Amino acid sequence: MALSSLKPALISRSSLPANPPRKKEVVPSKVSTAQATKAVNALFAHAEKERVKKESTQLLSKDEFVWLVIATKKISPEKRVKPIKIQLPTPLLDPRYTSICLFSKDPQREYKDLLETSSIKFIDRVVGMEKLKGKFKPYEARRQLVNEHGMFLCDERIVTFLPKLLGKYWLDAKKQPIPVCMTRKDLKGELERAVSSTYLHLSQGTCTSVKIALLSSSNSSTSPHTPAQALANLIAAIPHIIANIPGGWSNIQSLNIKTSTSISLPLWTCPLGSGEGGRFENMAGVLLSDDEEETEDVEIGSALKPEEVEKMLKEEKQNRKNEGKKRAASEEKISEEVKEKKIKASPAKKTAAPKTEAPVEVKIVAAPVEVVKKSAVSKKAKPTQVEKKVISSASAGVKGKESVVGKKGGKKGGKK
Incomplete structure (x- = not known):
């Protein structure tokens, strides 16, 4: 569904909460509800204008999400492979219209039968480890698998093996497999909670982002969130996100919301200074020591x-x-x-060059010597054409003399 259905909600504020009171209401003692409402409403209005501009040039629509961006003061020392599950009042995906794939242990047939016996019908495909190593080893096969499904679940016992088997294409598409416990008695409830939640992936940097709401969908059958639903998800998710970040609120520098192409709209920013919760809270001792050195x-x-x-x-x-x-x-x-x-x-380089030419000259000179010997032998064995003529002429001369002598003898004998 396009964002045109959201236009009435943007013009008339009936879908949003009532006008905020003069006293600021705070969400988990830090974020103002009034500020969050203004940011969500402005972000949806900006997304609607961008959609109208791209309608004439963009042929295929893409899934667009609202992201909550958390900036921290310190880098997290730990790297977690498993993401943190955060429940939302309105889920990001509808399993009736979104294809879901499950990566399981081997044998694959055992887990297919388990889903059938548990009457779980919203899992469209089950892929085992052997299939990932064989059928889906080529890059083109993995790329097609990512594009066919909107969400991926996996058995939590094989999470550490998946990065090498899947590659970086899942990270680029932001469809990292979500670990679930396949040995629980209430397996259907476990999978339903996994589908209806958003996830916090803690990195070793100072910036982390979490999906909060669906702004537009490539599937016409799925309806995106309204501004009121996005605000409800934001208010419900912030306390759980802060509780799972090392250091809590004292380590939070700022909270913003944005889309993948828009600028960040601020929700909350820590105060500057070295006081409690300030940006330079841990730098107070260093600043005092510098002042003492100057004095x-x-x-x-x-x-x-x-x-x-x-x-x-x-x-x-x-x-x-x-x-x-x-x-x-x-x-x-x-x-x-x-x-x-x-x-x-x-000079060492110049003297080293002529050494390679000496053996080449010896080989070239040795070749005609052998030819001369062979020709000499051949001359002794077989006479040339000139020699043949000389021999034939000599033999002819001898025969002529013998014939003359015979004639003379005959004449003399006749006279007698």
């Missing part, structure tokens, strides 16, 4: 004479000059040593 310096300076003061100033100037000269001399020595090292290292 001591003034007393010492007033006891000295003007001539002695001048001498002291001259000595300080001379000491500074001497220190500067020593530093310059040391820097020069270091630069000279660096130059000498570079000069010593440079």
